[in-house]
Amino acid sequence: DGGITQSPKYLFRKEGQNVTLSCEQNLNHDAMYWYRQDPGQGLRLIYYSQIVNDFQKGDIAEGYSVSREKKESFPLTVTSAQKNPTAFYLCASSPRDNSYEQYFGPGTRLTVT
């Protein structure tokens, strides 16, 4: 069963704690992306990676970090430096670069109090 998995579906953390969101894909896609979505807002790009061991900042990278050690995996760490971390986080992948369609995982809803 091919697809993108994100875990957990819901995550609760206290302010000041770092938290890592998981994203795994078995579609053999080269490119992976992280977005955040806030109520009434569009998707905002956090980080993306087009090949293993390489990634680029998106529009709102401050307070986040990523790694791409394996083609299948692209975890996102939300650090304590992120001022407003409560949001719906979406991971996506695409066959190659940005000219191809992106497929989304189910998302992780993070609540920080």
Place this chain on the structure above:
Amino acid sequence: QKEVEQNSGPLSVPEGAIASLNCTYSDRVSQSFFWYRQYSGKSPELIMSIYSNGDKEDGRFTAQLNKASQYVSLLIRDSQPSDSATYLCAVNEDKIIFGKGTRLHILP
């Protein structure tokens, strides 16, 4: 600032009618265009992609692209209550840019 613009809605359409969703974009060199459907609380789901001028049909969905006028639209024929969702337009420029979406409400 490259932008993808959509009317936020809500767009209310009677069941069985045609729903028409529109999207305009700012960059003339854009080559790839996508429509996603997002149900409340869920992630976006790709429903159509279109790369050349004209119409592309897939079941009840038709995507229309006009590069000269820089707009792309999505028609949904025989609208069903299950089509009620937010529809996101996405345009490839140097990266994919998403519009904020149009909320569609199909009236039973």
